[in-house]
Amino acid sequence: MPELPEVETIRRGLADRIVGKTISQVEVRLPKMVKSSSPDFVRELEGNAFHSVDRQGKLLIFNLAHSADLSMLLHLKMTGQLIYRHGDEQIAGGHPWPSYNEELPNSYSHIIFTFESGARLFFNDQRQFGYVKLVDQTAVEKEKSRYGIEPLTPAFTRAAFFAVLDNRRTALKALLLNQQLLSGIGNIYADEICFYAGVRPDRKVDSLSILEKNVLFDACQVIIATAVRHRGTTISDYADSSGRRGNYSDFLKVYGRAGQTCLRCGGTIVKTKVAGRGTHFCESCQG
Numbered sequence: 078m079p080e081l082p083e084v085e086t087i088r089r090g091l092a093d094r095i096v097g098k099t100i101s102q103v104e105v106r107l108p109k110m111v112k113s114s115s116p117d118f119v120r121e122l123e124g125n126a127f128h129s130v131d132r133q134g135k136l137l138i139f140n141l142a143h144s145a146d147l148s149m150l151l152h153l154k155m156t157g158q159l160i161y162r163h164g165d166e167q168i169a170g171g172h173p174w175p176s177y178n179e180e181l182p183n184s185y186s187h188i189i190f191t192f193e194s195g196a197r198l199f200f201n202d203q204r205q206f207g208y209v210k211l212v213d214q215t216a217v218e219k220e221k222s223r224y225g226i227e228p229l230t231p232a233f234t235r236a237a238f239f240a241v242l243d244n245r246r247t248a249l250k251a252l253l254l255n256q257q258l259l260s261g262i263g264n265i266y267a268d269e270i271c272f273y274a275g276v277r278p279d280r281k282v283d284s285l286s287i288l289e290k291n292v293l294f295d296a297c298q299v300i301i302a303t304a305v306r307h308r309g310t311t312i313s314d315y316a317d318s319s320g321r322r323g324n325y326s327d328f329l330k331v332y333g334r335a336g337q338t339c340l341r342c343g344g345t346i347v348k349t350k351v352a353g354r355g356t357h358f359c360e361s362c363q364g
């Protein structure tokens with residue numbers, strides 16, 4: 078599943094290209110992907126434009142220019158991908174399979190936005206858990222309120238982070254993944270945050286010292302900021318035809334490195350399951 082840095086990268090890429098561009102056609106090939114009225118969805122969007130693209134956690138919020146109260150919410154969930162193409166230019170994000178470089182539309186292209194400029198935006202989803210929906214601002218605010226504090230935003234203060242950790246008996250990783258408490262951190266970055274902080278992902282939150290909590294707070298900010306700067310780990314960008322990946326993958330210290338040498342202490346990275354998810358950490362330097 079794409080995490081905050083990947084979704085932020087696609088948000089920035091799309092905002093630069095589609096804001097203010099008239100949408101000439103919306104093709105809904107799989108109506109169940111539209112979680113609001115499908116005919117209304119098409120009718121509102123065709124001839125309209127987006128005036129901005131926001132994000133809350135992993136949720137993309139496309140605000141409509143000519144229906145001030147309406148926004149289109151889009152969630153990629155497990156296997157969603159967004160591919161924008163205009164001439165030779167391509168930006169793509171979300172799940173890396175099928176390849177971003179396939180001919181489009183393919184059998185996973187469920188919603189297709191065509192802009193007057195000729196640009197097209199494909200919402201592909203192999204497993205079809207992703208969705209779009211058209212909602213008013215009250216619903217946008219309600220949706221946003223379901224998300225916890227997010228690294229790199231003003232609400233993510235040390236005090237707020239400590240309050241989230243207070244009296245929790247769950248495993249640290251489960252808490253990091255809990256979108257109602259902390260927004261935008263998924264499996265990859267949860268492991269990297271724990272490694273940065275030198276804390277095992279299976280530690281019970283109420284066993285953490287003040288020092289460890291402080292380092293975890295810093296870790297959330299540093300890891301997410303660095304990943305956003307490097308455009309995440311699974312994002313291709315600016316059409317190189319190879320579907321180049323976001324280059325944060327080169328910086329991963331534990332995720333995907335099971336059996337390899339720990340870059341900090343020379344120990345071995347192990348892979349276990351914590352909170353039901355494949356989890357990577359160093360048994361030697363994470364306590």
Ligand SMILES: [Zn+2]
Pocket residue numbers: 339340341342343344345359360361362363
């Ligand atoms: Zn180590």
